[in-house]
Amino acid sequence: MTRSAAFGIAAAAIVASPVLLGVGYSVLASFGLAGVGATGFTTARVARVLGAAATWHALWWSASTALVATALAGIAAVLVGVVARRGRRIDRLTQLLSVLPLPIPHIVAAVVGVLLLAQSGLLARLAYAAGMIHTPAQMPVLVADRLGIGFTLTLAWKEFPFLALVTFSLLATRGVAMEEAARTLGADAWTALRRVTVPMLWRGLLPAMVVVFIVIAGSYEAATLLGPSNPLPLPTLTYDRYLDIDLTRRGDAYVLTMLGLALAAVGVTIHEWVRAWSERG
Amino acid sequence: MGNALSRGAVAFRVGLGAALLVSVAVPLLLLLVWSAGRAWFFPALVPSDFSGDAWALLGGSLGRAAATSTGIALVVGALSGALGFVVGRAIAQLRGWPRHVAAALAFLPIAAPSIALGTGAQYYFLRLGLGGSPLGVILAHTAPAAGLASLYFLGVFSVTDRRLEDEARTLGARPWQVLLRVTIPAFRRQIAEAIALGFLVSWSQVPLTLLVGGGLVRTLPLAVFSYIRAGQERYAAVGALLLIVPPMLVLGMAMVGTRRAAVIAA
Amino acid sequence: GRAAPPPSAAQLSALPWDSVVTRARGTTVTWLMWRGDPSINAYVDHWVAPRLLATYGITLHTVDAQGPGILNALVVEREARRIPGTADLLWINGETFANLRHEGLLYGPWAGRLPNAAYVDSASPIISRDFEQDPSGYESPWGRVQFALIYDTVRTPDPPRTVDALKQWILAHPGRFAYDRSFTGMTFLKTVMYALSGGVAPFQGGFRETAYDSGSARLFGWLDDVRPALWHSGNDYASDVAALHRMFANDEIDFSMSNNQNDVLTKVRQGILPATARPLLLRDGTIANAHYVGIAFNAPNPAGAMVVANFLLSPEAQFEKQKPAVWDDGTVLAVDRLPVLWRDRFDTLARDPRALPRDSLAKYARPEVAPRYQERLEADWERRVRQGHR
Amino acid sequence: MSATEPTPAALILDHLDVRFGDSLGLRDLSLEVAPRERLVVVGASGSGKTSLMRTIAGLTSAGAGRVLVRALDVTNLPPERRGVVYLHQTPVLFPHLSIFENVAFPLRVRRVPAAELRARVGAALDAVRLGALVQRHPHTLSGGQAHRVALARAMVARPHVLLLDEPLSGLDPELRMEVRGAILDAHRDQDAALVLVSHDLEEAGLLGHRVALLLDGRIAQVGTTQDIFARPSSAAIARFIGIANVLHGNVDNGVLQSSLGPLPAPPNAPQRGPVVIAFRTDALRLDEASAVRARVVRVHHGVDRTTVRVTLDHAEVDVRVDALCIPEVGDAVGVACDPRRLLVYADPGNDGHA
Amino acid sequence: MSATEPTPAALILDHLDVRFGDSLGLRDLSLEVAPRERLVVVGASGSGKTSLMRTIAGLTSAGAGRVLVRALDVTNLPPERRGVVYLHQTPVLFPHLSIFENVAFPLRVRRVPAAELRARVGAALDAVRLGALVQRHPHTLSGGQAHRVALARAMVARPHVLLLDEPLSGLDPELRMEVRGAILDAHRDQDAALVLVSHDLEEAGLLGHRVALLLDGRIAQVGTTQDIFARPSSAAIARFIGIANVLHGNVDNGVLQSSLGPLPAPPNAPQRGPVVIAFRTDALRLDEASAVRARVVRVHHGVDRTTVRVTLDHAEVDVRVDALCIPEVGDAVGVACDPRRLLVYADPGNDGHA
Ligand SMILES: Nc1ncnc2c1ncn2[C@@H]1O[C@H](COP(=O)(O)OP(=O)(O)OP(=O)(O)O)[C@@H](O)[C@H]1O
Ligand SMILES: Nc1ncnc2c1ncn2[C@@H]1O[C@H](COP(=O)(O)OP(=O)(O)OP(=O)(O)O)[C@@H](O)[C@H]1O
């Protein structure tokens, strides 16, 4: 390894150091070597937590809702990107509107999600005013539901501006030339979109979508406010355990933390791989 | 390809524009009404009564929380911008596997769920005497913010080369003169963007503040979170508006501004 | 640099109270407390704090934290050997107290030497025992509350008043009843468990497995019976009582509940609950408990914390706190032992006409039992009900 | 279609106006390009070459006039229905498709059956000598290979007109040779008309049968490179094509007066009045016998010729010399002139040349 | 310092090794450049010209050997202390500074007092005829103006050595002329040695006093353009500098045998054995009287000359013809040769030429 490589990796490791330390502590605590009630090395806790169905349900819920939300946000971003890809006035306005909610924090998105989507939220009230429902119970369950529909929709909305921003910059740098090449090669407008512009966008968008997936899967505030009680989303479950009044169960949180970090590590690897692949375009 | 749009396409565009407008305006309006609405129950479309008590807290605890958040986020923005600049630049020089390893490391703090990051690292923060202090919270927020800034600058420096700096060196500038007189001013827009990113990461952070700050550092999102968990939606709505309106204004102005700058430059 | 180690409990108890007050002058006291209720916040920030500063020169710094968070903070601080720590005063009770005490995370004993401790209603088991544990001077009482259901007099003019009647009501009104999955919901479950077991008596005198087994079996049987008629068929549970309030206020369900019988009236004033919401006591008895303040083992300023705790116990502070417009939190003082002036004031304090009468409150009050019951109940409920394993 | 059958012109521009953004750019262009012909459009930077290509391709709409491709008026047709393929200066390959699929793209969108598609793609890739790379992806190609794939992809569409925008700019000399060869290879055996853009006349001569010069918003001259080099139709064009020497003079009574001394006016010169005289470095030669005296101020050695710059009255002109007898700087020399090699134009007015 | 005083060489490369990334690139380069001299380094793409410039400037560390600037060994000094300024191919102006501040940059970092700074910046901008633009910002400049600012900025630093990496590549012809003029203007009245990179020998001739040829990792030849063009020191160099025609032949008894027929061997030819013959297009001429017969296969019209390609036995050679009498493709012609214009080298072996 050259000197610059060593320096680069060391610099990145400094940025990553809280995570690396956290991984270390979580591993120690998971195996009974640190934390309250550290009993000396034991695999019992890890075995118990990883053996519990609730753990895997939590993981599955967090991963699957994140996947769907990411896909929805990505589809919307590509759609808006394609529609507003020319520099006309209305296109620029569309782009501005798409990107404007970018700085909305998860906590605010979640609050809005609750106020809007709950069975007695604004949507339900509009439905009532329109005579479509008479009691909140007639409204479909979107908040705290097992499928996480409200959570998924809210986070798709929250992350859409980020993906839209990436889409706009992709289109600005290489979109138009590609599309024109396809058109003069004989593709009509629709075919050029379908066979060239959209596939190219997907490719460029994929690394950003991996990021979005990881962020959604790790979201605590929104999952806590919008997620179901069964299964508990992984971040909520982790925090619940961490604050468990029963101190013997507190250490379980560290096993869940390890799981979350492992998920992150997988995400990072995929991201790095996808980014390298996408940059070759 | 200046062909006119078909009627269906126009309808679609108008619909899409309306949907986007709704997606921006409805949350803002909803929060605005909630922030003053009293006794607003299903199926009422508007509150039956209004109260400014939550807004009054702007001069009190919500105002203080906003000030704390602003201060912390500014420092985090600056710190992470500086760190990301150095790290992103160092990574951009690498090729082959070291580049992948370094980029992955920089991405780790963003990817790690903040709950996991917080629980794992809380012990060390306390150990260093940083738990419950603004400094601790700042450092904790800096981890994901610097990761983001590093990746951002990696992108920036992967497409620009070092020609500016090389040339400045041969024109007689020492390394620090190059940094101060060339690199930083030449990349000031990117630096400002990275600081803004870091600011936003800190500005929206809940779990890390909760865990490392132990409640002693009361930031705006934390206030919103605890109000919402206490069912005090009016107060939560005021906090939420404080959280989103200023950054949205800045973003909007920046977007319109760069467009104007681009028009002037062209 | 770190401050000099704070004085130990023994050192402080050797000092006369006046010296403690002198020591506290000009200091800051950090108080970990739940900050979720604007009424409570207003009382602490705008009534207590200015008087502390004026009278004792103490600056009060409040920090938002709840039981588990407080426990967690102190556990990690001790592991990280943080002495002195950050928190002085802690608002706690029940299992938080039990765990803190068990882990040796509390400073003390100190509560007995507060001048105002003389007025405490130590005859009431609800105050002198915190979940059946003797505070032993490690915490000082601050207020008392009693569990009550919340209903709407317009929607449910004739509400059920016993656990059995509640069951019938639930079965007759599917989807209109819910309880939350955190502290308040668990208190509700304990209330039901008492009622199904013929009262609190079987569970008193410390945790016993047999008592828990038979009680919880009855409880889970009851829950199994009503479950299909619960909100969302008993598949989802509100995450906390605030969510429950929101559902109740918006006509998603017909009952909410609270650990504080007067909470409903405060929330009505705040516009969070409808004007026609009222508290409802179950005649099988509802759990009453007191809440306390303790001092952290590593408190940087224990003397100041004691002065604050003493002030909180003072008749004027307790009186202000009990005003319906302020907080409506029950006093822990024995009113009949107070000086006449204060006794009169307490006796003539205008009560909210919608509040529950004092005598029925007293009549149906049931004490808490050992925290272990609640811990077991939480774990079993999570497994059997929330996750649906039978 | 064999080349001997009478075929309509591949491309006709009929009084076409080309817009630059919102303003009027090129005016009233008329031009015909035959099938199999290669026409090079040459103009200064910013003269509107790219805009013209885009207008022909239908990527920008025309201001006025018509574009006809094989007798069909395509002025209002979308790009994909014009039989015109436009290649950007830098090859734009689709990054998500393999080389094969890139080249197959025009056939796929035309729903060509699989067997025929394979055959035609194979042939097109063979024509640019890339048959071995079919399964590679664009990002693995060198610059020259990418150019060749783009060419193959364009040719496989069998366009009537292929537009190449500066295909050789920005390439280094070796790559330039490679791509130039690839263009000629790809165009061999094709009926397409090729319209290329260049700002280099040398290159234009190597690539095209004819050259169209864009100057001042119009097509200033169209002809073979030989025509244009031999007889640029105005002094402006002569300057533009880089004819090194320009002098001012006067014609009267069949005699051309200038710094070169009195000379018989060449046949194409105006009858009388002030003139501009343009000539290449080979119009003069050093000749001690000549009465026109000059002084050498500079010697320039090129690969294939040596020139000297001499002062002549107050003008400086470049004169080609034989590599075997080169004067020194400062030498006084005589300069003789062959009047047949002078290009003489009426002087449009004082335009700053001495 | 006046040019008449004895001054040490501006730049000396002393057995310098230049690295390409991590591998060894150029080996054992030795070279001297005098103050006020302009040296052009010419080499193929990838031959290491940029790497050499960066090594001289100190932006890349040398593999071995020394770099001396005005007798000072700078091999281990940082770039800013070498008295060497390096200019990239495309002008790199500091985007955040005005033109004035860009040019003032080298003086600001040297803490030159304000009055002197203003004077020197003004003079430098005047030297490149940009005095009027001082307050403009880089993004408002045309390409040629940006080049001129970069030059002014470099010269204001009064370097001993100024390195210009391909200053004229990628420019269109007009701009190229402008920038070439600016370089000569900026360098006038300066003591700096100029080292320029080019991959175009024509241009090298226009710019430099001497040319250094990089070939196969070494400096293959250093000399004036006249030297190199007149007498490239090997057949490889002759090919590299673009001498169009190369034939194989044989020398025996003072007679050169080749497709050009028997000719007297020129003085520099080897005594005997197989040879390579290189010659420019002006070494032959069309001559009906000649016994050497050829057929015209292609006519090429350049701006300043016309050449025809003829087949001669099995080889093809390019012959310059007079623009006034150009044969047609297919004509049979006679070809005459001036043996003094042939470059004859011993044949190093079969290298693929017919
Ligand atoms: N979309 C547009 N809006 C406004 N002006 C434009 C637009 N496109 C081109 N122009 C202008 O039209 C003129 C011609 O541009 P064009 O790109 O066609 O020139 P070109 O001959 O191709 O130049 P180059 O040799 O530099 O490629 C330029 O002055 C340019 O600034
Ligand atoms: N940092 C590096 N790492 C590895 N190889 C390098 C590096 N820099 C240059 N090279 C290699 O060194 C060789 C010389 O490169 P250099 O850029 O000096 O050539 P050049 O003569 O300037 O070419 P061009 O005319 O294309 O500019 C090339 O083969 C290049 O690939």
Ligand SMILES: [Mg+2]
């Ligand atoms: Mg162009």
Ligand SMILES: [Mg+2]
């Ligand atoms: Mg180079």
